[in-house]
Amino acid sequence: MISEYPFIEAIRGFWSQRQAQRQAQELSGKVDVGHRSDVTGGKQMEGFALAITNILLNSGVPKEWIHVKKSLTILPGFFRPTKTLDFLVVADRVLKVAIELKSHVGQ
Numbered sequence: 001m002i003s004e005y006p007f008i009e010a011i012r013g014f015w016s017q018r019q020a021q022r023q024a025q026e027l028s029g030k031v032d033v034g035h036r037s038d039v040t041g042g043k044q045m046e047g048f049a050l051a052i053t054n055i056l057l058n059s060g061v062p063k064e065w066i067h068v069k070k071s072l073t074i075l076p077g078f079f080r081p082t083k084t085l086d087f088l089v090v091a092d093r094v095l096k097v098a099i100e101l102k103s104h105v106g107q
Contacts, residue, residue: 006051006054006055007047007048007051009047009051010047010048010050010051011047012047013044013046013047014044014045014047014048014103017043017044017046017047018044018103021043021044044103045086045101045102045103048101049068049086049087049101052087052099053066053068053087056089061089062091065089065090065091065096066087066088066089067087067088067089067090068086068087068088070084072088073085073086073087073088075088075095075098083100085098085099085100086099086100086101087099087100087101
């Protein structure tokens with residue numbers, strides 16, 4: 001059963017993880033400038049990848065087609081030799097979905 005609101009926990013996790021990453025930097029004594037310390041831990045988008053994965057699995061996409069591990073999400077680049085994305089769906093060696101998750105927060 002697909003949740004009516006599949007991204008609610010991802011949104012909560014996003015903000016909680018940003019805060020946790022900022023606090024971890026403050027405790028370490030090495031704090032990035034501005035809000036960069038909120039995101040340099042790199043885990044604030046994991047809930048969104050999980051939500052997308054669950055939607056695909058519940059829609060019948062086989063688990064082995066879904067790739068979120070960094071070593072399995074590298075594609076040829078346009079402006080650079082390669083680009084690592086956050087999420088790929090590959091079926092029979094054919095790319096079906098490529099997603100790069102971004103965590104920009106405006107002021």
